[in-house]
Amino acid sequence: MEFEKKTMEVVMIHKYRLNGYNIVLDVHSGGVHVVDDLTYAMLNYITPPLEEQAPQSFYSDYFSDYSVEEIDECYEELYKLYHNGLLFSEDDYEQFSRQMVSSPIKAMCLHVAHDCNLRCNYCFASTGDFGHGRKLMTAETGKHAIDFLLEHSGDRHNLELDFFGGEPLMNFDVVKQVVEYARSKEKEYNKNFRFTITTNGMLLDDAKIDYINKEMSNVVLSLDGRKQVNDRMRPRVDGSGSYDKIVNRYRQLVGSRGDKDYYVRGTFTKYNLDFSKDVLHINDLGFDQLSVEPVVAKPEEDYALTEQDLPAIFNEYEHLAKEIINRKKKGSGINFFHFMIDLNQGPCAIKRLRGCGCGNEYVAVTPEGDIYPCHQFVGMEEWKMGNIDEGTLDLEKKDYFSKTTIYDKPECKNCWAKFYCSGGCNANNLQYAGSVFHPHELSCELEKKRLECAIMIKAALADQEDQND
Numbered sequence: 001m002e003f004e005k006k007t008m009e010v011v012m013i014h015k016y017r018l019n020g021y022n023i024v025l026d027v028h029s030g031g032v033h034v035v036d037d038l039t040y041a042m043l044n045y046i047t048p049p050l051e052e053q054a055p056q057s058f059y060s061d062y063f064s065d066y067s068v069e070e071i072d073e074c075y076e077e078l079y080k081l082y083h084n085g086l087l088f089s090e091d092d093y094e095q096f097s098r099q100m101v102s103s104p105i106k107a108m109c110l111h112v113a114h115d116c117n118l119r120c121n122y123c124f125a126s127t128g129d130f131g132h133g134r135k136l137m138t139a140e141t142g143k144h145a146i147d148f149l150l151e152h153s154g155d156r157h158n159l160e161l162d163f164f165g166g167e168p169l170m171n172f173d174v175v176k177q178v179v180e181y182a183r184s185k186e187k188e189y190n191k192n193f194r195f196t197i198t199t200n201g202m203l204l205d206d207a208k209i210d211y212i213n214k215e216m217s218n219v220v221l222s223l224d225g226r227k228q229v230n231d232r233m234r235p236r237v238d239g240s241g242s243y244d245k246i247v248n249r250y251r252q253l254v255g256s257r258g259d260k261d262y263y264v265r266g267t268f269t270k271y272n273l274d275f276s277k278d279v280l281h282i283n284d285l286g287f288d289q290l291s292v293e294p295v296v297a298k299p300e301e302d303y304a305l306t307e308q309d310l311p312a313i314f315n316e317y318e319h320l321a322k323e324i325i326n327r328k329k330k331g332s333g334i335n336f337f338h339f340m341i342d343l344n345q346g347p348c349a350i351k352r353l354r355g356c357g358c359g360n361e362y363v364a365v366t367p368e369g370d371i372y373p374c375h376q377f378v379g380m381e382e383w384k385m386g387n388i389d390e391g392t393l394d395l396e397k398k399d400y401f402s403k404t405t406i407y408d409k410p411e412c413k414n415c416w417a418k419f420y421c422s423g424g425c426n427a428n429n430l431q432y433a434g435s436v437f438h439p440h441e442l443s444c445e446l447e448k449k450r451l452e453c454a455i456m457i458k459a460a461l462a463d464q465e466d467q468n469d
Helices: 001-012 037-045 057-062 069-081 139-152 168-189 206-215 227-233 243-255 276-284 307-328 349-354 395-402 425-433 441-468
Strands: 011-018 021-026 032-035 108-112 158-166 191-201 216-222 263-268 289-294 362-365 370-372
Touching: 011 037, 011 441, 021 037, 021 441, 032 037, 032 441, 037 057, 037 069, 057 069, 108 139, 139 158, 139 168, 139 206, 139 362, 158 168, 168 191, 168 206, 206 216, 206 243, 216 243, 227 243, 227 263, 263 276, 276 289, 307 349, 425 441
Parallel strands: 108 158, 108 362, 158 191, 191 216, 216 263, 263 289
Antiparallel strands: 011 021, 021 032, 362 370
16 A cells, blocks of 8 residues: 555556546546556556566466456556556646746626625624625725726636625625626727626525626525525524525526526535535525535534544545436436536646636725735735725735645645645635645545545446447
């Protein structure tokens, strides 16, 4: 096992067994191979560079129970993969990490409301006000944010703006004024705005639903799952639950949305380690675009996830993956955000290296017009990057974030999952690991498990297609 671990770190393959499949990921090429037991075992004793002929010890020692023909055939296939750059491939990405430069801003999280009508126990935003008092953004500041984005977007044509809070529907008139102002600038600046709104649903009505479905390219609907789970963690100000108020409104919104994007987003905690039931419950409500994500919290919180919870969470992810396969086979698919992975092309090289672009391509703006690297940095005064009303932007901080790649994070550089998580969330890394350059270990373990499940789902569905053919 020690030999295998060392091999994987140096040559960057990752192999594992799940749901009856032997899966091998070649990290630097992105090649995924489903192999038989002999091939899987043989990889324990192979290191590059590979010779054209199998080592003699394969015949006399390690695999003497197999015929010469079986060993030759297996090794020949591995050699072909190696020769074609799909196994033990070299790292062609690190050279580009030193060429990273500051980029035009393409996305903004606009905090139109630092106030909320829920009091979610796990809220990273201090129940909506980010620890700095409840307030709403003015239309003037919202328009200045559009001007800022136009000014700093360079030659990017498509711009993204997420109306966020708190609860943005508490300031819906300003949302509409900002959208109208942005639309009035598109032709002049040759831009196309894509708007998203993230809501807890409590203020949804017919008029708001119609407007959201007309103007918002995407909408994020907050729901943790089963009624008892949701209402325990997402109560109203008076302590009563929110589930009954929002579910039918969500159904109405999604049912009249057509082919526009949406997803239902929840959070699971130590209180519902059986969270696959919440995912399936949301799907049974009629929603097929969804995500239920692990809470990130200080370990002393009663609801926080800890290392001791990992085995239960891993089992739950595996159970969910198998159920998703079963439902897809029956024609009722679930697009579960954390299991969505493109094994053909994948994200571009820049995204692989530095992830979401926080503080560089993406910023957050508060009701006061203050600029932060992202919504999760809001309120950390030392990370404030400027103010749109004052026309200031800290280009040194922007350049700093442009260079926070996986090759600047020691724990990430030799991790098999590095190109899929891109070093994790910078804000979570800072808050829970002490630095944006050190990943939050618990989040890493969860991400790796989700990736294993996601790849296995692809393998199982491809296998099913082959059987049907």
